[in-house]
Amino acid sequence: MAIDSLVNHQVRLAQRPVGAPTRENWTFTSEPVQEPASGGVLIKTLSLSLDPAMRGWMNDAKSYIPPVGIGEVMRAGGVGKVIASQNPKFAIGDLVSAGLGVQEYLLVAEDQIKRNGVFKINPQLGSISQWLNVLGMPGMTGYFGLLDIGQPKPGETVVVSGAAGAVGQTVGQLARIKGCRVVGIAGGRAKCDWVVNELGFDACIDYKAGNVKAALKEHCPKGVDIYFDNVGGDILDDVLARLARGARIIICGAISQYNNTTPVQGPKNYLSLLVNRARMEGMVVFDYADRFPVAVAELSGYLKDGRMRSREDVVQGLDTFPEALVKLFTGGNFGKLVLQVADA
Amino acid sequence: MAIDSLVNHQVRLAQRPVGAPTRENWTFTSEPVQEPASGGVLIKTLSLSLDPAMRGWMNDAKSYIPPVGIGEVMRAGGVGKVIASQNPKFAIGDLVSAGLGVQEYLLVAEDQIKRNGVFKINPQLGSISQWLNVLGMPGMTGYFGLLDIGQPKPGETVVVSGAAGAVGQTVGQLARIKGCRVVGIAGGRAKCDWVVNELGFDACIDYKAGNVKAALKEHCPKGVDIYFDNVGGDILDDVLARLARGARIIICGAISQYNNTTPVQGPKNYLSLLVNRARMEGMVVFDYADRFPVAVAELSGYLKDGRMRSREDVVQGLDTFPEALVKLFTGGNFGKLVLQVADA
Numbered sequence: 001m002a003i004d005s006l007v008n009h010q011v012r013l014a015q016r017p018v019g020a021p022t023r024e025n026w027t028f029t030s031e032p033v034q035e036p037a038s039g040g041v042l043i044k045t046l047s048l049s050l051d052p053a054m055r056g057w058m059n060d061a062k063s064y065i066p067p068v069g070i071g072e073v074m075r076a077g078g079v080g081k082v083i084a085s086q087n088p089k090f091a092i093g094d095l096v097s098a099g100l101g102v103q104e105y106l107l108v109a110e111d112q113i114k115r116n117g118v119f120k121i122n123p124q125l126g127s128i129s130q131w132l133n134v135l136g137m138p139g140m141t142g143y144f145g146l147l148d149i150g151q152p153k154p155g156e157t158v159v160v161s162g163a164a165g166a167v168g169q170t171v172g173q174l175a176r177i178k179g180c181r182v183v184g185i186a187g188g189r190a191k192c193d194w195v196v197n198e199l200g201f202d203a204c205i206d207y208k209a210g211n212v213k214a215a216l217k218e219h220c221p222k223g224v225d226i227y228f229d230n231v232g233g234d235i236l237d238d239v240l241a242r243l244a245r246g247a248r249i250i251i252c253g254a255i256s257q258y259n260n261t262t263p264v265q266g267p268k269n270y271l272s273l274l275v276n277r278a279r280m281e282g283m284v285v286f287d288y289a290d291r292f293p294v295a296v297a298e299l300s301g302y303l304k305d306g307r308m309r310s311r312e313d314v315v316q317g318l319d320t321f322p323e324a325l326v327k328l329f330t331g332g333n334f335g336k337l338v339l340q341v342a343d344a
Numbered sequence: 345m346a347i348d349s350l351v352n353h354q355v356r357l358a359q360r361p362v363g364a365p366t367r368e369n370w371t372f373t374s375e376p377v378q379e380p381a382s383g384g385v386l387i388k389t390l391s392l393s394l395d396p397a398m399r400g401w402m403n404d405a406k407s408y409i410p411p412v413g414i415g416e417v418m419r420a421g422g423v424g425k426v427i428a429s430q431n432p433k434f435a436i437g438d439l440v441s442a443g444l445g446v447q448e449y450l451l452v453a454e455d456q457i458k459r460n461g462v463f464k465i466n467p468q469l470g471s472i473s474q475w476l477n478v479l480g481m482p483g484m485t486g487y488f489g490l491l492d493i494g495q496p497k498p499g500e501t502v503v504v505s506g507a508a509g510a511v512g513q514t515v516g517q518l519a520r521i522k523g524c525r526v527v528g529i530a531g532g533r534a535k536c537d538w539v540v541n542e543l544g545f546d547a548c549i550d551y552k553a554g555n556v557k558a559a560l561k562e563h564c565p566k567g568v569d570i571y572f573d574n575v576g577g578d579i580l581d582d583v584l585a586r587l588a589r590g591a592r593i594i595i596c597g598a599i600s601q602y603n604n605t606t607p608v609q610g611p612k613n614y615l616s617l618l619v620n621r622a623r624m625e626g627m628v629v630f631d632y633a634d635r636f637p638v639a640v641a642e643l644s645g646y647l648k649d650g651r652m653r654s655r656e657d658v659v660q661g662l663d664t665f666p667e668a669l670v671k672l673f674t675g676g677n678f679g680k681l682v683l684q685v686a687d688a
Contacts, residue, residue, distance in 0.1 A: 266610025
């Protein structure tokens with residue numbers, strides 16, 4: 001099909017949400033697709049990564065990255081296929097990871113290739129969904145957060161919240177491989193069972209079933225050496241109350257707080273850091289970009305040899321984006337949430 | 345005077361306070377003084393250190409040290425003089441630092457010398473009050489917290505709350521010596537002026553005068569690289585909102601929260617740690633005991649050569665202990681709070 005007959009359907013931010021995002025926050029647009037100029041590439045979106053961080057990008061607030069502007073295509077990372085190229089580094093048919101946005105096509109000028117994070121991916125190392133999960137940003141976040149910030153030692157107890165999510169499944173399995181005792185926290189029996197039975201966690205606490213504090217005491221008899229926090233809120237406080245001496249908390253996110261219309265709930269047990277000579281440290285995955293290839297090589301090796309598994313929750317179609325995104329905040333997804341926009 | 349004619353007046357914990365401690369929480373007792381047995385020493389209390397941490401020791405809660413039991417002599421560190429000794433390491437007239445308790449005399453058996461932290465101090469290195477301040481626990485806290493946890497680099501901006509207090513004055517002056525820009529936070533014009541004019545801080549924010557957030561923006565144009573937190577509460581949140589990338593927060597205490605009858609106020613801006621790849625870490629000074637002599641040597645050098653000054657707020661008499669302690673929580677003290685029990 002000729003490029004100039006293609007139409008690019010897009011999802012743009014129409015208004016900033018108050019609380020949970022709704023369909024009214026989005027507008028659906030379309031525009032013609034253009035051929036790349038010299039040095040440029042045209043990428044067809046295959047699958048997009050839906051992430052909790054998206055909620056933050058919708059707010060007009062200072063953060064590690066500027067907010068998405070009103071009227072702009074919503075920011076999203078994803079995997080696409082090169083369908084036209086005027087750049088010798090990219091051939092038609094190449095699979096690439098890129099900041100595609102929530103749209104069907106992305107035209108990237110030569111001087112925007114780096115800014116859009118476009119790089120070729122090797123389909124031999126994992127499926128497209130895995131490239132958005134263990135081999136993608138969530139996997140990189142888990143890898144560098146756990147290893148660089150957490151510095152796990154064999155025999156230590158690692159707790160990870162959002163255990164069945166994209167970051168959580170990477171963190172937990174990697175911590176097991178590094179010789180740690182791993183306790184997940186997830187919502188619902190099904191996720192907990194999967195995390196223990198399929199991923200090999202030592203235990204998983206169902207926070208929807210009740211007393212997280214008591215369960216932490218049961219499953220972490222020697223205290224928590226590393227807590228990888230994806231959720232914030234009450235669970236962060238419960239873990240703070242259970243820290244071992246010299247503990248490390250990796251602040252990766254706070255999904256429980258992202259839709260708040262009231263101020264963020266600060267961890268009232270933070271003085272446990274003092275009592276236990278413990279540390280709470282934030283991280284942003286982009287800082288580790290130059291080491292992603294090393295992490296991908298290690299993690300794809302674990303996927304190949306069966307020491308790691310992955311699970312993705314794949315939702316179909318660009319027009320389902322608004323409802324799909326909300327699943328993240330209700331815990332409606334089971335595994336890494338992926339929006340499949342087109343077949344490979 | 346014969347030892348057996350001496351009377352030891354004591355202040356004991358009668359009941360645990362709810363909120364701010366009052367005179368009703370204490371009971372005043374007396375008992376005869378006894379001669380030391382073989383290996384033991386008898387110490388006469390000269391001056392006691394009054395510290396915010398004392399409030400925590402009065403609570404029946406798990407911490408880095410057991411609470412003071414009901415009916416027990418209140419825990420306190422201080423400087424005393426050996427007045428009887430059956431131990432070759434201590435001679436009559438030696439000045440010692442020790443966990444004396446709020447009482448006039450402490451009899452220490454040989455096997456309790458280490459547990460009570462009894463060590464000889466050199467009056468050449470500083471006055472008795474300085475041995476409770478820059479050369480004592482507050483100074484050690486400031487020294488190891490700033491240098492080991494904070495790891496200051498020349499040109500960085502260091503903020504310290506409780507700036508005119510014992511820990512704060514050490515931290516700020518030491519940070520200046522290490523080449524940092526230093527901004528204090530203290531209560532009232534007089535303390536702020538002293539910190540800037542006498543101690544050489546670059547600026548000091550009077551939190552009682554109003555907008556700490558705006559003042560931080562003014563005085564920390566490049567953000568806050570190190571925050572040494574003695575107070576917690578709203579000020580911690582204000583500093584979190586002003587962190588520079590890679591910032592380090594030393595959690596030393598939270599005096600604003602110690603008398604709370606409601607839960608501790610958690611830092612609602614803690615996600616600034618994520619955005620700024622920053623760290624919040626707790627410390628307990630006792631962990632550094634084997635390195636105290638090194639710190640004392642360095643700090644006493646600065647006191648001698650005039651690069652550091654110290655200020656103590658000396659209150660007289662054991663029976664004023666209840667009211668003196670409360671000054672810490674109202675900001676009523678100006679400088680390190682010392683209770684002088686007897687003349688040297």
